[in-house]
Amino acid sequence: MSSEVIVVGEKFSKTPAGRYNTDGPYSGARFRDELLVPALMRGSEVTVDLSGVIGYGSSFLEEAFGGLVRLHKFDKGDLATRLHIIASDPRKQCYVSRVERYMREAWL
């Protein structure tokens, strides 16, 4: 299985913010629809590196990752095996646990 790495700060924006496309040019919904879902659709293993950004608001993270679960395009096991969230920058490590929590809550 091929693998793909998405570094948010390099491939998307240094200032991601907002939930929907109406909230700004670098919203969570845009990240999910333009980068995350196409990468997962290609069937590859996807690693999202949360580094390279100034920070994240919960609205962005929740819509990008919690919203991915609510799309119902991928099942729980599939996402657990193929989607990996990391932060190569240790200062962004706190966001990894938050993403995992938002995804867990979305499955409920």
Added chain:
Amino acid sequence: MMGIRTRLRGRKASLFVERHRYRLHILKVKRRKRFRRRSYVPPFRISEEERPFVKIIKGRDKNLVVGAATIRVSKGSLVITLPEIFDFQKNYEDSARVIAIFRRALEAKRKISYIDFEKLKEISSSCIMVFSAYADMWKCYAPNVKTKTQTWLPSIARKFADIGFFKMLGFTEPVVNCGSYIDQEFMPLEAKVVMPSEKCDIGAIAGGLQERIEKYFGISLGGVRMYDSVTEAIYNVHDHAYRDLKHKSLPFKWWFSVAYSREENELTVMIFDHGLGIPATIKTSNKFSSYHRYISKWSDAARLYLAFERERRRTGGPGLRSLINGRGHGCPDIARLISPNDENEVKESSRLSVISGRGQYVLKWSDKDGRGDKNELAVKLQGTLIEWRIKL
């Protein structure tokens, strides 16, 4: 009519009735024209508590003596007096009352002839900000406002000059000499408009903020990370504050300012909007549910507290049901800048204060488990004022 019928008959009678009808019609038209000419001014009611802060000029135009100068005030206009201590922390009720009067005057489009700063001895950063925000809206209705800054305390005039109050209203900035002591410096007030049909780059606004603050005040913010909290606060304004179009009498704006005290090494970041407020916009998963009915009876303070604390109530508590499509994380994110955690390096005595409607939420760095306090307020502050006091 009996007389008319008996005395006038046939053609003469019908001519008389026609003329009479015509006269009535002319009278009606004249009355309508007179009504149109007189513009309707809704009554401006003042409560007993508000009387020390506002006066309506009755009778004819009058002369108001202000220090050495005389100001002509027109009939029906308002004269607003600021309290001695204009501070939401020390004198909330009077300060909020003055802001409420200012708002009502703007909504009713009443002319404000004069705002008296003479009694003002002390003003907090948040009050300067909220007052300047209303003044920003006021300038749309009152392009020819005059000031008599000679009667102001120099330190207060300096703060207003710093925040850009005079430039905003188109006044010449007063020459202020308050010695070398300045307790607080301000970054000029920034106003942003919420346009429902247009995208707003929240990330770009919040992204460069930390750098701008460092440059403006010549300080280093070190490990303080304000991006997450500021983006969520701005996002809340754009998403919730003006979603109800009932507030269309005043522009859909929000304001942002930063104050810095060198003496205390404390940074105050403030965001204010005059929208619906957090207690009014708190959502539940189903508005017909018993939980929705349950919280709809809560006070503003209790709802505000729920908005900030519901993230921790998820495990089994009613907070779980209050989350819709993953929403409800924004307010805890706003508080994250102050809570002691590994993400932020803010020092002890840092504080968050959120005033919305009749509720206040206060979170101190020293609060155990990051739990804040709620206060029920006697006077409503329309909108939301978020104030982070960051000890560096």
